[in-house]
Amino acid sequence: MRLFGKKIKTSRILIYLLIVAITILMLLPFVWMLSASLKLNREVFEFPIQWIPPHPRWENYLDIWTKIPMLTFVFNTAKITIIVTLLQLFTSSFAAYAFAKLRFPYRDVLFLGYIATIAMPWQVYMVPQFLFMRExxxxxxxxALICLQAFTAFGVFLMRQFYMSVPDELCEAARVDGMSEYQIWWTIMLPLSKPALSTLTIFTFVFAWNDFLGPMIYLTKTELKTIQIGLRMFISQYSAEYGLIMAASVVAIIPVLVVFLALQRFFVEGVASTGIKG
Structure with a gap:
């Protein structure tokens, strides 16, 4: 028994060490980015790497607001991201309720057809989509970006899986009490689906905030561009200001971290609960 217990403890220690090693490897790029944001351009790629710069250049965090219209880019990105996130939460939860709790002809066929679009790469229909938006x-x-991202098959699938775990008796009892389907969705299903909504919020916010291809294709005016496109303005024809790029990247990642940390306690619960019942 003692030998068996020692084997368990040893294996557990090895698992913990492996997790710590993987965590360090995943965090290294972010640490390097933070370190590079405090360096001169010539110091960024020095080897061996100086993780803590001897003379931190805090001016980089001031220069990014004057070299490019950073504040405009942050505002545009926040505007698009917040609107897209709210629309996806509304449309996904609304459609998911219909697919999970209502009975109508060809419901399952329509759902499978809609979900099948997840397997189709965006590059396949990118050109006709662009032509349609231009027309x-x-x-x-x-x-253009808001309309294209307001509906998502992944969000409908995520919310439907959660709604399937809610007992049908709750909806039946509400219908007996005279509540409409809209009232059931608003007063019963939405309050119960906070974990799933939080999970969808994180996924949607991160995707919309970090979107690069969409703004690059649909936006050409400087006053309309997002922060991801704005980072390219630090790259000229012959050189790139890597210190400023890293400083702007650190600023760009802060809202994503804030949203994730604010909703992380619901995240694991939401991921687990959306797979209870298929």
Whole structure:
């Protein structure tokens, strides 16, 4: 028994060490980015790496606001991200309730067809989508990005899986009490789905905030660009200001960290609960 217990303790220690090693490897790029953001351009790629700069250049965090219209880019990114996140939470939860709790002809077929679009790469329909947006006059506007990202099959799938775990008896009892389907969705399903909504919020916020291809294709005016496109302004034809790029990247990642840390206690619960019942 003692030998068996020692084997368990040894294996557990090895697992912990492996987890710590993997965590350090994943954090190294972020530590390097933070370190590079406090260096001169010529010091960024010095070897061996000086993780703590002897003379930190805090001016980089001031220069990024004057070299490019950083404040405008942050505002544009926040505007698009917040609107897209709210729209996805609304449309995904609304459609998921219909697919999970309502009975109508070809419901499962429609759901499978909609979910199958997840397997289709965006590059396949990127050109016709662009042509359509240009034809309806949304090219070079934020509405092009907002409309394209307001609906998501992944969000519907995530929310439906959670709603399937809610007992049908709750909805039946509400219907007996005279509540409409809209009232059931608003007063019963939404309050119960906070973990799933938090999970979808994190995924949507991170994707919309870090989106690069969409703004690059649909936005050409400087006053409309997002922070991910704005980072390219630190790269000229012959050189790149890597210290400023890293400083701007640190600023860009802060909102994502804030959202994740604020909702992390719901995240694991949401991921687990959305797979209870399929």
């Amino acid at each position: 309806i006059g949304l090219y070079n506007t934020h509405w």
